[in-house]
Amino acid sequence: MKITDGLHYLTQEQGGYVGAFLLDTGDGLTLIDSLFDTDGKKVLGAIAKMGRQPSEWKRIIHSHAHRSHIGSTSVLKAATGATVLTHEWEAGIVDGSRKATRVSLWPKPPREAYKLQIGLALGLGKHPLCKVDGTIKEGDRIGPLIAVSTPGHTPGCLSYWWPEKKALFVGDVVVSWPKVEAGWAGLTLDMAENVRSVGKLNEFAGVEYLCVGHGPPVTKDAAAVLAQLKKQPRG
Numbered sequence: 001m002k003i004t005d006g007l008h009y010l011t012q013e014q015g016g017y018v019g020a021f022l023l024d025t026g027d028g029l030t031l032i033d034s035l036f037d038t039d040g041k042k043v044l045g046a047i048a049k050m051g052r053q054p055s056e057w058k059r060i061i062h063s064h065a066h067r068s069h070i071g072s073t074s075v076l077k078a079a080t081g082a083t084v085l086t087h088e089w090e091a092g093i094v095d096g097s098r099k100a101t102r103v104s105l106w107p108k109p110p111r112e113a114y115k116l117q118i119g120l121a122l123g124l125g126k127h128p129l130c131k132v133d134g135t136i137k138e139g140d141r142i143g144p145l146i147a148v149s150t151p152g153h154t155p156g157c158l159s160y161w162w163p164e165k166k167a168l169f170v171g172d173v174v175v176s177w178p179k180v181e182a183g184w185a186g187l188t189l190d191m192a193e194n195v196r197s198v199g200k201l202n203e204f205a206g207v208e209y210l211c212v213g214h215g216p217p218v219t220k221d222a223a224a225v226l227a228q229l230k231k232q233p234r235g
C-alpha cells in the first residue's frame with residue numbers, strides 16, 4: 001500500500017499485523033523491517049509492483065530484532081544483495097549468536113497479542129539467521145534517514161526520521177493494533193523507558209506519517225496522536 005510518494009507499507013496477519021516499510025530514498029531502495037519468515041516473496045512482489053528491480057535494493061534496516069520484524073531478512077538479503085544494518089544490541093539476535101530476551105508468561109493486555117507474548121516468553125520459533133553487515137546508533141544518517149535510539153521495548157530499539165517526508169518509523173515503541181498505544185505491555189521489556197522514548201519522538205516537529213510496528217500507519221493527526229501517547233499512563 002502506498003502511503004505517499006516513495007513510501008510503501010506492507011503487512012501480514014500472522015505477526016500481529018506487523019509492518020514493513022519500503023522506501024525509495026533516492027540513493028536506492030531501503031526496507032525497514034522484513035516481516036515474518038515466510039514473507040520474502042511478498043516483499044519481492046511489492047518491489048516488482050513498484051516497477052523496481054531487486055538489484056536496486058540498497059539496504060535492510062531494523063527497528064529491533066523480534067522475530068516478526070526480521071524473519072525474511074536472510075532470504076531478502078540473498079535475493080537482492082542488500083546490506084543489513086541493525087543496532088549493535090540487536091545484531092547478535094539477528095545473526096543467531098544469542099537469543100532474544102524473554103518476557104513473562106503472565107498475560108498482559110492486549111489479549112490479541114498474547115500469542116506473540118507466549119512465543120517470546122517461551123523462546124518458541126526461530127528466524128532464519130542472517131549476517132549483519134554493520135550497526136546503527138543514535139544520530140547515524142542512513143541515506144536521508146536519521147536514526148534515533150528509542151529503547152524500552154528492547155534495549156536496542158531504533159526509530160528513523162525521514163525529514164523530507166515527515167515520516168517517523170517507530171517499530172514497537174508505538175502500535176496501532178488492536179488500538180493505538182505506547183507499545184504492548186506484554187512484550188515490552190521496560191515500559192517506563194519506552195514511554196520516555198515516546199517523549200523523545202515528540203521532539204520531531206510536524207510528523208505526518210507515524211509508521212508503527214504493528215497495525216496501520218497513523219496518517220491522521222499523527223503529531224497530536226504522538227503527543228497524546230506521551231501523557232498516556234502505562235503500567
Ligand SMILES: [Zn+2]
Binds near residue numbers: 064066153172187
Ligand atoms: Zn517487538
Ligand SMILES: [Zn+2]
Binds near residue numbers: 068069172213
Ligand atoms: Zn513487534
